[in-house]
Amino acid sequence: MTSEKNPRSIGELEDRFFRELLALKGTSVLIVTESDQLNLFGQTFRPIFCGEIIDVQPGHLTLFPVNIKIINAPQFNFPTPLSIPFEKIAHFTPDFDCNERFPLT
Amino acid sequence: MSHENNIAGMNFPTVNVIHDQALVETFVEGIGKNIFILTPSYPFVFIGKLVDVIEDQAVVDVKVTSISELENRQWFIHIHQIEVYYIQQKGMPRIPELKTNF
């Protein structure tokens, strides 16, 4: 993945959230994003993602491997990394074991 | 067109603006690469090559979406409507191809 950029904007320097996430790099998080549901070739699912943060940039983070909590296949790992814009994150929780089973309804 | 962090007229950009602008920059850096995009809006998925970024719109040569009739054309995709995406990187997994002849 791309190397971390040198902080170059005032925003970056002041973004504590960004720094918080940088500190979580290499750990596993559970992230829920904004929309009601997503639709991938007809398979619908709530946007609940779990995985290791492999990259953090000022506007997004990237998870890989990333487990999408599809209700009928909750252990499914998406074939590629997925980047999530910060502004689409509804909420997240750090240090989450992606193998944990929990209700998704 | 500018991709600089020049947020005109705002002395104190909010953190949201900073995130949004940084996201646009990521897309600018990805120009020329393959991209996978999921959005809650129809037709939900775009796969293709990121060819340009115009303000906050990603221009994608779309090879695959959920609807075949909407493929093989350029789509202007509002970057800030994208829920999750992947810009293909060296050393990381390729975006799979949909098999059409199995």
Add this chain to the structure above:
Amino acid sequence: MKRKFHVVAISIRIVLNNFGDYNRNGIMYVLKENEQKVKDLVKKNPFTPVDLVQPLCIRANVGDEVEILFENQIHYATGMHFQEADYDPQDSDGANAGFNPSSLAEPGEKITYTLNVNHEGVYMFTDLGNPDSSDQGTNINGMFGCLFVQPRGSWWTDPVTGGPINSGVYADIHHPFLPSYREYGWIFHDEMPTRDVTGNSPLDPMTNQERESTHAVNYRYEPMENRVRLLEEGVVSPDGHGEEVHHDSWVFGDPATPILRGYRGDPVKLRLVHGGVKETHVLHYHVHQWSKDAKNTESEILDAQAVSPQSWYTVQPHYGLGSLQGAIGDAIIHCHLYPHFGVGMWGINRIFDTLQDGTGCYPNGEPIKALQPLPDRPCPPKPTKERPGFPNFIPGKLGCKAPRPPLGIVGGRDMTELERNAAVPNARPGAVFVDPCALADNPVVQEFNVSLIQLPIVYNRQGWNDPIGRIYVLDEDIEDVLSGRKEPEPLVMHMTANTCVRINFTNRLPEVVGGSAFQLVTRTYETGVHVHFVKFDVLVSDGANVGWNYDSSVLSGETIRYEYFADVELKAWFFHDHLFANFHQQHGVFGTGVVHPRFTKFLDSKTGEEVDHGVQITAIHPLIPDYRDMVLMVQDFALLYDKDGCPLQPPDFPGSQDDPGLFGVNYKNEPLQFRLGKDKDPAYSFSSYVNCDPITPILHCYEGDPIRVRLLQGAHEESHSFNIHGLRWKAEHPDSETKFRDQQHIGISESFTLEMDVPRSGDYLWTFETEEDLWNGLWGLIRAFEEEVDFLIPLSDREPPPQRTTALPEPTGKPPEKAKIVPSPGPVNAAVKTFNIVAFHKPITYSKWDERDPFGIVFALEEDVEDILDGKNPEPLIIRANQGDVVEINLTSKLQFDQFPFPDGIWPYPPVKEQAFYPPSVRISLHAQLLDYDVKTSAGETVGFNPDQSAAPGEIITYKWYVDNPVGACGLWDMTDIRNHRSLGTFGCFIAEAKGTKYLDPSTGEEVKTGANVVLRNPYLPDTREFVLVLYDGARLVDKKGDLIVDPVDAILGGVDPEDRDDLVDTYDNGSRGFNYRTERLINRLREHPVLKDLFSSRVFGDPSTPLFEAYPGDPITIRLVNPSERRRAHTFHLHGHYWNNDDKDITSEVRSVEGEIVAGHAVDLPLHYGAGSLYQYPGDYMYRSGNIRWDIEAGMWGIIRVHKSKQNHLFVLKKKNKNENKI
């Protein structure tokens, strides 16, 4: 991409199980490449099932073009009609309908069908060359199959070899972006003609009478009757009785029916398909739950799904195989309609925890076929001697009943070493091999001590009773219930989400039950609690005896612990006995638990004391609105006696499953025959003034209270139709983006939560609306008080009700007065639309074959009455208003007592059970669905302590309805006399349209007030053709000679053996049927021109008598479909070549071309995708029809939508919005 299949229709002997039961006249579709192979195999194996003899399942992806070369080797013309697909009806309809050229293949010939598949799902194909419902038909003999359409980019492999496959009921489906999943084709079908291995009609060894009709899955069934014979002859399990070991593989080995195999956690799509002809079955899948609509993550959670003929669902179990708790073992899948289950409509989902590479064996030495792990899932561990994996760690003995589970039974055994190796670390009673309660950190633990007891139950005030009622009861209530201090009622336990539920279940039943008019002597020596919805260890807490699992039931006097985890808020979970259900479920062996939101408290609605059980409670919550909660459990096959001990509706012989007995709800009924009152006027049957309150449940609440009705069916075989008059709820309980409903079809084991508020005071009628159910007492009330009563606590988060100023009403024995004022429920400035409606006698001609109802009663607008009396053939009254309108109905009766067919008060046909005197009422009323009105004045029925809402001859009754929402189709019907009126035509349809809509005659363009076929014009919406279909099924018609037509028997194309004539159909199958007071019975056509393949052809017969709807390609079309009348047999509606959203208010909902489970009260709006001719706008004739071969299609329930290529003089062209139109 383009996919090609060469499909052949062949005659084949279908062997249905290992006992050699077979259908010698089977017909199936098969790929050409397998044709010779399957024929050879069947020749070599005439008495055993052949794997390749299975319904043809082929696959394609969304976006594909599929070319089918169909070759017909049957000796008459047949075809393949595909649902869901886009195709040109001129060449690919697989039918010979209307003016289309025939797209059937003649014997020995081939035809090519070209299909485009544009949405995921099941594209069922069936033959329409021969629509005969008799044993000589095609569908009944196996002529159905499926094209399963997968997400774009999918491919599939053989689950055993991992290699490619071209067809097969099972496949593993893969996708570059999506999880791989197991696809299981599960095709129910019924009524297949069957012989036993000796070539005779199969007998039931218990009754020595003929076995139930065949109810099968994928051309297989595993009847109890065959297995019992091995018990009786002492071959196996000599101590067994029958039903309790029916599913036990330790005794019998695996069944011939489908065993769906997978590893723990594997994602699954079970394609539930009904390829049969008649019954609406209910699939129940142990251990697993799924979203009702696979495309809507917020839809209702189900674990049972009703499915009508020629319809389908995709079942995607949440969390994959074994569900959230990761259970392993055998999860039985079955039709929950118990007689069907008993006769063999079941199979097993086998969840392995170790790798199966083809070298392993089952305990009986049968090899376990290899099973490829899904490529994106971790490979399961190989079996070892210490950890052999399921089922080989279970200490069973071949030929004997499955062992009891370790730990669970009080005083029972510990684990063996192998069991200990397989167990979870903290194995405990009821949770040995998985730990469902470990899902939460520290869940609330709630323990219930439950017993199953026997006692007499009295169902009504007339003393109808079940002397051997059997009910679940909490141990602390046993004494009170047995002594009569507490009324017996179904056990309803209450808990909150995130609760670990422990049930200590004691079997307190007598071991043996004596014989009766209904049943034979039966040794029901063991029982249990089988639970739905919650999470549990299927091996030890299933309360059943399935496959290679344990037998998790207990003997008389024993106690067993079951443990369940209620992970999230759920609707009511059904529970029942799984060991002798076919014997005693109909005696009351069912109950439910309700999982409320976390932190809910449950109060006795009268005293306010905290409770943990009861059918009616008040639920209070710190954050969400408090609510009243009521459980209704409906039952059929209730084996009742009258007060003198005479059996009511006994079967022809004891032990028969041919619809014995009557009906109940929560062990009560209130038959209308006892509610005539002094005046003998049926119009007041529901009035509490005339008859006092019904003995059936009355939900008490205050005006404005939120309520939740938990609707379940506890027994035993039939469809029921639940309706609440004057209220409505969102179709998907968890999702607000869904349509409103006020009716719900239900089959046994289904559970629905209906959530709503009660806006005004008054008595609201709830009913199971079909004629026979309602007649026999399945109705009650929801009573909303406007002032305080001392037997109902107020909800804590609402203003207390005002103190009582007037005394509560009392029965007077006399009909109530009419209301003095009919208040408008709408805003004061709402537009008022007035309809003056008259109900009058008028013979109706139902078809061009001169089939008539000489005694018809119709509703018509006052201004149209004269035309109709002068000879215009009536149609059902169809009226419309727009959102925001107040509708004022002024209704009058012109009925005359002597104009009724049966003024003596005995209505013989169509029949109902428990015929009794009920003379015709000359009063009339009009009830409307889904609209907003005050039930005290405008419900169109005289109910409870509400004022009179019916009109006598010469009187006018006024109703005011507010159209607060564009809810679309609403059924209209009379409620004064369901026996003497409804079959004669007292129904219609109201349509709540969008604001600002005008309704135009499709021919003249003039505005109209009524009619089934209009163009909707709205400045903001496209011009839309609206086609209204009023589906009816209980009509009483005579033929041109004036002789009574006894449908469906008289309509059967292949004829009926005179011996079978009298008991071929159930009461509720009777009656003529069709759409909009019209029918097109195929028998008339066959008599004129005896060629099966031509029966739907307009070139041969002209157009059918049913409504012909016309459009131009691409015209927007909305179909409004209502079923106001009146039988209990559920129907499927299918329109050729078109599809729509499952929920018209949710654009993301599943796309389908069928609507199933249609039964009285059903109302649905079907906006067709892409308009007339669908996506490609093909002109031509498109059949709309029932999916029931038995007995709808041939009995006339079909018609045509015609899409014209060129302009017709009688059909104006819809207006295109002009860009200059709104310029100023």
